[in-house]
Amino acid sequence: MPNTKPILVDGEMFWYGPRMLEAAQYFKQLFCDELGFIVD
Secondary structure, eight states: OTTOOOOOHHHHHHHHSTTHHHHHHHHHHHHTSSSEEEEE
């Protein structure tokens, strides 16, 4: 994939359980910071 940028993510966010409560905010922040997306 020529125009892609690999990013490292916290693998614990993909497991079910208590971390799932934090996952939404984690991914929202990740998309805003790393990828420059604006997420509402």
